[in-house]
Amino acid sequence: MNTTIYYFSATGNSLMVAKDLSEQLTDSKIVQISKKNMSISKDTKSDKIGFVFPVYNFGIPVMVKNFIENLQLSKHTYIFTIATCGGMIGAALDQMKKILNKKGIKLAASFSVFMPGSDQLMFQTVSEEEQNKLFKNEKEQVYTIASAIKNGQYVEYKTNAIMSPVYNLLYTATFRPKAMGKNFWTDEKCIGCGLCSKVCPASNIVMYEGKPKWDNQCESCLACMQWCPQKSIQYKKATVKKGRYHHPDIKVNDLIQKS
Numbered sequence: 364m365n366t367t368i369y370y371f372s373a374t375g376n377s378l379m380v381a382k383d384l385s386e387q388l389t390d391s392k393i394v395q396i397s398k399k400n401m402s403i404s405k406d407t408k409s410d411k412i413g414f415v416f417p418v419y420n421f422g423i424p425v426m427v428k429n430f431i432e433n434l435q436l437s438k439h440t441y442i443f444t445i446a447t448c449g450g451m452i453g454a455a456l457d458q459m460k461k462i463l464n465k466k467g468i469k470l471a472a473s474f475s476v477f478m479p480g481s482d483q484l485m486f487q488t489v490s491e492e493e494q495n496k497l498f499k500n501e502k503e504q505v506y507t508i509a510s511a512i513k514n515g516q517y518v519e520y521k522t523n524a525i526m527s528p529v530y531n532l533l534y535t536a537t538f539r540p541k542a543m544g545k546n547f548w549t550d551e552k553c554i555g556c557g558l559c560s561k562v563c564p565a566s567n568i569v570m571y572e573g574k575p576k577w578d579n580q581c582e583s584c585l586a587c588m589q590w591c592p593q594k595s596i597q598y599k600k601a602t603v604k605k606g607r608y609h610h611p612d613i614k615v616n617d618l619i620q621k622s
């Protein structure tokens with residue numbers, strides 16, 4: 364039984380889940396969802412396929428949606444999905460189920476894993492103590508998830524008929540990632556190292572005259588801001604007084620797109 368785990372990750376939370384899961388499943392590999400990998404258009408060979416991704420504004424990242432819509436899958440493959448989130452899963456798993464249903468594919472199992480929140484546009488970072496609790500919990504949860512996947516278990520995701528439309532509405536009304544690029548700026552601490560450009564999964568940042576310049580393909584993931592070694596990247600005024608977060612056991616090189 365071979366398993367392919369496709370992941371989208373900015374701070375490393377989802378990558379950690381994908382890696383931990385892969386370690387527990389025999390004959391499995393992890394594949395990044397990123398601009399350079401959008402050309403992957405078929406996977407009818409894997410026996411099991413998983414998608415691991417973060418929740419953004421109660422829904423799923425645009426790149427993950429586009430990737431799955433573009434991916435040819437077999438009806439006989441066991442498909443599972445894991446959403447990592449900072450506390451509110453919203454309509455993410457519901458949206459995933461619908462995207463697959465439209466392709467005539469049944470989602471076999473859905474899970475959510477709580478991780479430190481990466482939305483520093485809205486919230487402050489969580490304390491180190493809280494992070495450690497979440498990391499411990501993640502390992503335990505992934506262990507349970509792995510055993511369900513090994514057994515080919517069906518884990519039905521039940522749509523909340525009342526809340527789901529509300530979350531979908533909030534997602535549609537508030538999630539405008541492509542328009543975000545113009546709101547990033549760097550303060551005087553920027554040394555022009557270019558790491559932000561390298562870690563962007565959407566290849567949306569170019570270095571111009573030694574400084575980053577954001578285009579209009581932002582995914583809203585905040586990898587640029589979270590990994591900036593100088594903490595010099597800001598989004599409007601929203602992030603000036605906020606901390607920065609990335610998973611301590613993930614190296615930035617693991618997130619940089621490989622061609």
Ligand SMILES: Cc1cc2nc3c(=O)[nH]c(=O)nc-3n(C[C@H](O)[C@H](O)[C@H](O)COP(=O)(O)O)c2cc1C
Nearest residue numbers: 373374376377417418420421448449450451480481
């Ligand atoms: C723009 C943005 C919006 C987010 N919205 C939500 C949300 O609606 N609900 C939630 O629980 N977490 C939300 N989060 C937190 C992330 O889903 C969570 O921290 C996730 O584990 C990040 O994974 P990654 O670092 O692998 O991308 C948001 C994060 C960002 C950057």
